[in-house]
Amino acid sequence: SVNISILIVAVVIFLLVIHHNFLSLSDFLRRELSDPSPLGLQPIDFIPAAPQRLTDERNDKEISVVIAASDERLGGAIAAMNSIYQHTRSSVVFHIVTLNDTVDHLRMWLRNTPLKNIRYRILDFDPRILEGKVQVDPQKADTFKPLTFARFYLPNLVPHAEKVIYVDDDVIVQDDIVELYNTPLKPGHAAAFSDDCDSTSSKVAVRGAGNQYNYIGFLDYKKETIRKLAMKANTCSFNPGVFVANLTEWKLQNITKQLEKWMALNVVEELYSKTLAGSITTPPLLIVFYKQHSSIDPMWNVRHLGSSAGKRYSPQFVKAAKLLHWNGHFKPWGRTASYAEVWEKWYVPDPTGIFNLIRRHSEAYEAK
Numbered sequence: 001s002v003n004i005s006i007l008i009v010a011v012v013i014f015l016l017v018i019h020h021n022f023l024s025l026s027d028f029l030r031r032e033l034s035d036p037s038p039l040g041l042q043p044i045d046f047i048p049a050a051p052q053r054l055t056d057e058r059n060d061k062e063i064s065v066v067i068a069a070s071d072e073r074l075g076g077a078i079a080a081m082n083s084i085y086q087h088t089r090s091s092v093v094f095h096i097v098t099l100n101d102t103v104d105h106l107r108m109w110l111r112n113t114p115l116k117n118i119r120y121r122i123l124d125f126d127p128r129i130l131e132g133k134v135q136v137d138p139q140k141a142d143t144f145k146p147l148t149f150a151r152f153y154l155p156n157l158v159p160h161a162e163k164v165i166y167v168d169d170d171v172i173v174q175d176d177i178v179e180l181y182n183t184p185l186k187p188g189h190a191a192a193f194s195d196d197c198d199s200t201s202s203k204v205a206v207r208g209a210g211n212q213y214n215y216i217g218f219l220d221y222k223k224e225t226i227r228k229l230a231m232k233a234n235t236c237s238f239n240p241g242v243f244v245a246n247l248t249e250w251k252l253q254n255i256t257k258q259l260e261k262w263m264a265l266n267v268v269e270e271l272y273s274k275t276l277a278g279s280i281t282t283p284p285l286l287i288v289f290y291k292q293h294s295s296i297d298p299m300w301n302v303r304h305l306g307s308s309a310g311k312r313y314s315p316q317f318v319k320a321a322k323l324l325h326w327n328g329h330f331k332p333w334g335r336t337a338s339y340a341e342v343w344e345k346w347y348v349p350d351p352t353g354i355f356n357l358i359r360r361h362s363e364a365y366e367a368k
Helices: 002-034 052-057 071-087 100-111 138-143 146-157 177-181 247-252 255-269 282-288 315-320 340-344 354-367
Strands: 062-068 091-098 119-124 163-167 171-173 191-195 238-246 323-325
Touching (some): 062 071, 062 146, 071 091, 071 100, 071 171, 071 354, 091 100, 091 146, 100 119, 146 238, 146 255, 163 177, 177 238, 238 247, 238 323, 247 255
Parallel strands (some): 062 091, 062 163, 091 119
Antiparallel strands (some): 163 238, 171 323, 191 238
């Protein structure tokens, strides 16, 4: 009878253990099914859920694109994002850097147009981060554009990405952005730019630009601090309006701190050249990335479309370009720029009507 009792107790204990394990397994399975995955299913601020049709059509490769959006140029950023979104099958997340007084206007534009399906984050840029690093002429304070420096702070803006694309707001993309994203960067290089001596930019001379394509056009070689760097004055410069950044390498080399160092030194020593007056973003980049950057395909930054109102490229060449860049005075939303009709195809009208007033003002200004 003792043996039978021991056997009964053992069976009861065994059944209890099985029951406990079954409950634990059920609880585990419930958690697995209900908890969101930490790898991409967590919602991102201000990113609407894409319709199932869109998620089915696009592949899983996520591409981070950083673009600055000031209120007076917001239509440019909108058109650029629309052209990128419409040409890719990848999952693009736009990190839109703007100032606090532009946020409401931007949200309304995105939510009340076909752009409501794009994935995006809105990032408020605090100009106070530039104090002591940029010398602002009190008489020309209105011409100071703090958002042009957003590209210096990429790891702060997109902290979890390993690689990002930065684009200016005056571009239109005509091919899949994944190709630009896949630009190979050499070991130790934190970024890839389009060199100013590449075939597409050097084939078109820009009148009155002086040494537009060389370091001497951006840096004052009369200053001892510049001469000590031993950078050749005739070195080809590069265009920072479109580039690919390896943020892992960027952080390892502390690129942001390096850029801030040269910005602060310029305030004290005025190291930038006066040849290209107003260009205060490019010089520190040229110094930090001197012979330490990779190159992007020149067709991914076909520029100077805004350097005059005349057509510098043939229609066939413009059609073949992967990215069109209206750097220069004439912006496509002013309509007097070359190939403004190409830009117009990707522009999404402002539901508030505010940008329409800005466009009319821009056209009147360019006509003078």
